[in-house]
Amino acid sequence: MPRDLSIKKVLVIGSGPIVIGQAAEFDYAGTQACRSLKEEGLEVVLLNSNPATIMTDKDIADRVYIEPLTVEVVEQLILKEKPDSVLPTLGGQAGLNLAMELEEAGFLKANGVRLIGTTSETIKKAEDRLEFKATMEKIGEPVAASLVVENVDDGLAFANKIGYPVVLRPAYTLGGSGGGIAHDSHQLVEILENGLRLSRVGQVLVERCIAGWKEIEYEVMRDSAGNCITVCNMENIDPVGVHTGDSIVVAPSQTLGDKEYQMLRTSALNIISELNITGGCNVQYALNPDSFEYCVIEVNPRVSRSSALASKATGYPIAKVAAKIALGYTLDEIKNAITQKTYASFEPMLDYVVVKMPRLPFDKFISAKRTLTTQMKATGEVMSICNNFEGALMKAIRSLEQHVDSLMSYDFTELSKEDLMEQLSIVDDMRIWRIAEAVRRGIDYDTIFKITKIDRWFIDKIAIIVEMENALKNEELTPELLREAKRIEFPDNVIARLTGKSEREIHDMRHENGIVAAYKIVDTCAAEFAAETPYYYSVYGSENEVEETSGKKKVLVLGSGPIRIGQGIEFDFCSVHCTWAFSKEGYETIIVNNNPETVSTDFDIADKLYFEPLTPEDVESIVDIEKPDGAVVQFGGQTAIKLTEALMKMGVPILGTSAENVDKAEDRELFDEILEECEIPRPTGGTVFTAEEAKEVANRLGYPVLVRPSYVLGGQGMQIAINDNDIDQFIGIINRIAQDHPILVDKYLQGKEIEVDAVCDGTDILIPGIMEHIERAGIHSGDSISVYPAQSLTEGAKAKIAEYTRRLAKSLHVVGMINIQFIVCGEDDVYVIEVNPRSSRTVPYISKVTGIPIVPLATQVIIGKKIRELGYTPGLQPEADYVAVKMPVFSFEKIRGADISLGPEMKSTGECLGIAKTFDEALYKAFLGAGIKLPKFKNMIMTVRDEDQPEAVEIGRRFEAIGYHIFATSGTARALNAAGVKATPVRKIEQESPNLLDLILGHKIDLVIDIPAQGAEHSKDGFVIRRNAIETGVNVLTAIDTAEALITSLENTDIKKLTLIDIATV
Amino acid sequence: MKAFLILEDGTVFTGTSIGSTRDCISEIVFNTSMTGYLEVLTDPSYAGQAVVMTYPLIGNYGITPDMESKKAWPDGYIVRELSRMPSNFRCEGTIQEFLEEQDIPGVAGIDTRALTKILREKGTMNGMITTNEDYDLDEILPKLKAYTVGDVVSKVTCEEKYVLEGTGKKVALLDLGAKNNIAKSLNQRGCEVTVYPAHTTAEEIISSNPDGIMLSNGPGDPADCTSIIEEIRKLYNTDIPIFAICLGHQLMALATGASTHKLKYGHRGGNHPVKDLKTGRVYISSQNHGYVVDEESIDPAVAVPAFRNVNDGTNEGLAYVGKNIFTVQFHPEACPGPQDSGYLFDRFIEMMGGAR
DSSP states (O other), rough: OOOOOOOEEEEOOOOOOOOOTTTTTHHHOOOOOOOHHHTOOOOEEEEEEEEOOOOTTOOOOSSSEOOOHHHHHHHHHHHHOOEEEEEEESSSHHHHHHHHHHHHHHHHTTTOEEEEEOHHHHHHHHHSSSHHHHHHHHTOOOOOOOEESHHOOOOOOHHHOOOEEEEEEESOOOTTTTTTEEESSHHHHHHHHHHHHTTTOEEEEEOOTTSSSSSEEEEEEEOOOOEEEEEEEEEEOOOTTSSGGGGEEEEEEEEEEEHHHHHHHHHHHHHHHHHOOEEEEEEEEEEOOSSOOOOEEEEESSHHHHHHHHHHOOOOHHHHHHHHHHHTGGGSSSSSSSTTBSSSSSSOSSSEEEEEEEOOGGOOOOOOOOOOOSSOOOOOEEEEESHHHHHHHHHHHTTTSSSSOOOOOSOTTTSSSHHHHTTTTTOTTHHOOOOHHHHTOOHHHHHHHHHHHHHHHHHHHHHHHHHHHHHHOOOSSOOOHHHHHHHTTTTHHHHHHHHHOOHHHHHHHHHHHHEEEEEEEEBTTTTOOOOOOOEEEEEEESSOOOOOOOOSOOOEOOOSOOOTBOOTHHHHHHHHHHHHHHHTTTTTTEEEEETTTSSTTTTTSSSSEEEOOOOOHHHHHHHHHHHOOOOOOOSSSHHHHHHHHHHEEEEEEEEBHHHHHHHHHHHHHHHHHHHHHHOOOOOOOEEEESSHHHHHHHHHHOSSSSEEEEOOSTTTTTEOOOOOHHHHHHHHHHTTOOOOOOOEEEEEEOOOEEEEEEEEEOOOOOOOOOOEEOOOSSOOOSOOOEEESSSSHHHHHHHHHHHHHHHHHHHEEEEEEEEEEEEEEEEEEEEEEESSOOOOOOHHHHHHHHHHOOOHHHHHHTTTOTGGGGTTOOOOOOOHHHHHEEEOOOOOGGTTTOOOOOOOSSOOOOOEEEEEHHHHHHHHHHHHHHOOOOOOOOOOEEEEGGGGHHHHHHHHHHHHHTTOOEEEHHHHHHHHHHHOOOOOEEEESSSSSSSHHHHTTTTTTOOEEEOOOOSHHHHHTTTHHHHHHHHTTTEOOSHHHHHHHHHHHHHHTOOOOOOOOGGOOO | OOOOOOOOSSSSEEEEEEEEEEEEEEEEEEOSSSSSSHHTOGGGGGGTEEESSSSSSOOTTTTTOSSSSSSSSEEEEEESSOSSSOOOOOOOBHHHHHHHTTTOOOEEEOHHHHHHHHHHHSSSSSEEEEOOOOHHHHHHHHHHHHOOOSSHHHHHHHHSSEEESSSEEEEEEEEEEEEEHHHHHHHHHTEEEEEEEEOHHHHHHTTOSSSSEEEOOOOGGGGGGGHHHHHHHHHHHOOOEEEEEEEHHHHHHHHHTTTEEEEEEEEEEEEEEEEEEETTOOEEEEEEEEEEOOOOSSTTEEEEEEEEEEETOOEEEEEESSSSEEESBTTTSSSSOOOOOGHHHHHHEEEEEEEE
């Protein structure tokens, strides 16, 4: 069927801010879909509140709106842009829910707009628990015994009938939010109450627990003619009970025979046909390991995280094909972009193994429970490809960048055998390491299987890795042994450690014996057809397939690895734009990255894609083959920066700012020299290695002080210490991981925090704009609300900032990007607190709101062009005539036990933007985009430290004025009442009921303003309140400045008609 | 023990011996299925050939009760890696033991992707698997070039006819090297299936008065099956409904005046898209064939194309004009591979007048 020509203008809705369960994969899918639509000559209107995405670029869509994802905004946008169609299935659950609301309300029909791709009936059939169950029963597909309940009593009654444990799944939520397994009635009530509240429709499914069965997924495509194919299947190594986003997943399935494989495949095709899906869909199964019995767990009638993974694992571009199907094409009319010979109506055949591992945020949330459940907790993931399973697992482990490089990286040797056996039942991110230790202790496979339900085949593979560890430890390192160790991807440093040799010796021995990595192509067809797309993975002991190309200059672009708190999608935006800019300049581009969710690892972004771990050894193997003319490290976050030294040793020129100058910015003493030379003040401080040294420096400076390790991103390990005890604790935490570099201790200054990104060509600088943080210094810049242009700076301060930026860039010999953070105290006392000679988190946002393409500019500068010749006037650019507010978004409700109070260590997972002509409207939009929809019940709780009381009183007064009833802890209540603001005192949680906690659990509270005192001790006080509030869906603010911003925004809720701004015209 | 795969073009791959250690010379073909290695090993269509599995991990779930015939047929077996420990609730043994029991020589640990690329670029070729480290290429290569698959149908067909009881339609299945699931698919639909050896005369089949005739898959060059083609021509001339798969499809085409030719490297795997030319629907099919019917050679008065391969446009099925005869190149019986075209067995039952 040819394309439906009545479709001319399509609205694509993105997924909004990155939160756990909805991450970069939707930028990848959305970007691919938009490009696919534009390829067909359609006009694309894009709506997404997330400014860090590639899909919100003006080269991706024709009209770009970075506006809150609310029904009102979409309605207004449809009236303004008059699209004829909406494509709702590529923006994740958020976009889908919005489109469904509009469809149900009849708005789309009334305005002559239709949903293309999958219909609303289909979406309802797949997403509504009752309808889904009825549909499955109709076609004879088994589902676990279950009941949809809308209240706790019904849930209890049903659980009593089918027996515990039961699984609880709220309808219409992301990443299984609010779900869980209940083993008794007490747990059931707790999880169910929470789930009912989080579900958009107030429904929760109570289901027979099939925990321990194999979890298998199929990615299926179907067109409007009814043709369907499966793109691939995947097997979760972690059996049912762990969210697939938190599981280690292998593709294709390894332990299914053809009978099981085809049984589930046929079932998946029957389901997608019965649901009448046109596009992509994901079906999840639980398969009894002892029979052919299976249950359908879930169907996602849209592209998903799993489909992004399946796309990268097979080379089959699911989102692109789904977009074409939405336009009316059938699968046999869509060319397979990889082979250019075959069509989309075939099934990829893999001749390799893919392993995906989750990137979990427990390094950021030390207090959080590491247990993995049906509630997803991972912020990102890594994928690896090899022609054997052991190798794929080893590569995935070292791709995580979590100080793990083998199955020995978590040490359980201290545990007694009994304790180890007991701990095998713990389901967390360290489970495979525990299994490896169990294998080392000789615990047999059957016992391990009985406890973990992880298939014996995988246990055996872990055992093969353990056997290699032993062989390397105990045997002479022959070339044969080394060859076998490399075949299963033991990195040189691990081999060196085990054999007592140096890494260099291993490296040399490999080269002497010709044991080097070769690269194979991901071609969708197991070599049956020639592939046109150079998408590579490494193997040992095979023929190399990399072909010599073009003769152009080659540049290596290092990606940023898995999405984690502190290093998010922004760096993928930068890597991709840098790659495109190099392409435009006539370079051959080579991307190295290991994140399957991102645009950078799409097969057609760079000339060559290497899907590989980002370690020095893995990069060196690529360098040996490609011999690039240079490498760019300033766009891939800290991951890429960390490779600088290794690249130089390999003889690869670093393009842009030299490694030596990167070092100067990070090395405290060198940096102090530069600041002195430039006559730029900074908070006083010192470098230390031990707690004793730190205390000495702190007492010399006077508390509070800021403590942090050098060379980190996202303020990892950064804390404000108010006394010697804090220092002991913080240094202890930092030194749990051996530090190659000293720890920094600085005087903590409370002032306005200012951030600047600039491009420097060695002579001139270009500053697109100055950003000001709403929260005072002390809260990580990534967690602060950032405003462009700065609202409260004097001209004098602005001039100083521009001048300091110029001086710093020059004396650090920056060529390319630089990011500087300042503190402004008083009128115009400007201090530098941090300099990063690289691209930063704010680059995508500031590029979009100023209309200055910073990354392409920096790229051109890196290859030798000058800012002036590129048509820009150096210096601070004129301010735009509107205001943009970047709002951090958190995923605290997903991480049980995480402390949500903000501080110098970053905790947000994503961001959204509010852009408008006035500050008030921009701020309002930003809060709206972050999902803070107030007022609801007009009840709030305040509990602030004494020094904040004067400000808190004024904020309380403003809340009272808009009708809020304030509850407050005794001290705060007294202060409020004394100032004439009515406040009801409530008891603290450790006191008898009714207390604060009862109030929060009563579901009548909109907001908690809880300002914890600084220091390790004090922040614990409000911990329980904050956790409970977050877990019951109450908004919690932990900074007085954020609270002030919120009330300012709420005072402006009469802004009914938002002004929508097309970023493409900025 | 080391084992070597020597190709007709002089390429040598060195790996580890698996299964039998005897030498074998055969035609080397590749299969891209990711599951179903046992079904592939026991598919009689592989007689006269040595199979390379492109999926690198073979034997993961061991040997299960899923054999498609009574024994393994390939002359040789070439893999990247055999799983040392199978895991599946139906596992009855390891693939290593199976290859030894079945006396199949093989080689593991070679770069199967590189080998597949050679076969793709240069076309299917002959090769030898040997464990003799002192092999002499000058002596071996002429032997490899001289190898032909020959008359393998006679080797793989059943020795005597046998019956699968059923209460429905009576089907005569001509066993040219049939996979079990063909008879099973019919039997499960109620048919009484009588399986005949390949060299049964048309007269014998016709005189048994079947409701329909099924021509099975099988190995080798269809044009070599001259005597069988003669008999099939006689079957064509009756009014008995006929359904044919793979070799059966090719032989029916040859019997009615069309010709066949050898594909460069064949279709072997479970991901081949075939289009039903009547409805435009595309199905993913299981395939295993090195030869194909020339569409240009078909007299439109005799037969019209019914299915075509979406990838390379080759013929995948024929509907015979004025006849109750329908033939397909692919494998609706699956095993291994997708079950999407299983509905064709229902269509055959319809052709015979519907379920009784």
